[in-house]
Amino acid sequence: VSRWDPRATIAAKRDGRTLEPEEVERFVAGVASGEVSDAQAAAFLMAALLRGLDDDETLAMTRAMIASGDTVTLPDLGAPTVDKHSTGGVADGVTLLFAPMAAAVGLAVAKLSGRGLGHTGGTLDKLEAIPGLRTDLTPDELARQVAEVGCAVAAQTARLVPADGALYALRDLTATVPSIPLIAASVMSKKLAVRTDLILLDVKCGSGAFMRTEPEARELAQACRRLAAGDGRRCGVAVTDMSQPLGGAIGNALDVAEAVEVLAGRVGGRLRDLAIVFVADAIVALLAEEPETARRRATSVLDDGSALERFREMVAAQGGDPRVADDPWAVLPAAPVRTPIATRSAGALAEVAAANLGTIATGLGAGRLRKGDPIDPAVGIVLEIGIGDEVGEGDVIGTVHARGQDEADGAAAAVLDALTFRDPPVDAPPLVLDHLPAEPHARG
């Protein structure tokens, strides 16, 4: 019997051939087992980026990635289960809202999240800003908490889709991240490995996202949806605006404090609006309500305090200080230096280099440059204006929260450099660019 040689697969993709599903599966299994070297995997990734992968190849890759590790099957929780995921953005704290809101309407949310990387923030980092809060829940703890509270947000372990961990690290090193099939396989392998009744995917689009243009974002959204369908799973997708930070807070403790304000019904805006969109989609898909009724229900759990109560219970169940729900700054770590950001000239905010804002926050210590770097939960940026808003010269439009005054001054100047003001009027961009809800359940 001759030994399998990964070079045949690399050469076939290099030459633009469409691979058989079995070839793709064999190759990814070889990556997971160590039979395929990093050099070979990287060559394959570059060939795939340049030549493309069709739907069957991408599905085969996704399935093989899932098969490289554990899958999570939840016990019967007495409620339909839903997972919501964002492809990564700036000030995108929707999960902090979605999980308790969905629990408050009677759905079960067992969410496995990742950490921030590069300019994007991560839900786990945000939650861990709450003193005492643990995200390393065992599968049993996760299931028990969801049964009791309705929601849990835990760290995805190294055993969940280990092939993605290996491939993503190589993509990062070899400039092969921006490939739609590779991103779709990476994102969806981690979603499909957890057996929920519904996946909701937020594909971010714009200056703070991996997909900068709407056609690319739509293509990624469609690719992810086809992967879910190929695996027999229900999936709703929205392409949403990331041409500016979604919320006002770019950091970790700052994001938690903002989430509490939204959960308490005290703050409106795009972050609240988008959380309502996804919770309403989940209600339509899983509880068979009409869209208008679903929207009202999603909104009511913010206005009647029931989502905030679920958040408090979730934090307490995970060992965090539940007083965060009543008075966030009584428990969250605050930065020693706060510097106002004052405009240099009058105008209407027209453009935001949103990824730069994420990078500035990372530079303050809120994010990480390399996997495993420590972060500072207290620091970050609060930006109080959005595209279309008009300002006068010298108006305070936000605050930098930092460890030292020099860093704070540098960051405030860099934030202004990331903002472009023009003569008014400037239109605010739409929040939802494309909306592809899951197929409704057969009714009756």
Ligand code: URA
């Ligand atoms: N998020 C992922 O999990 N993978 C990608 O490739 C891009 C964003």
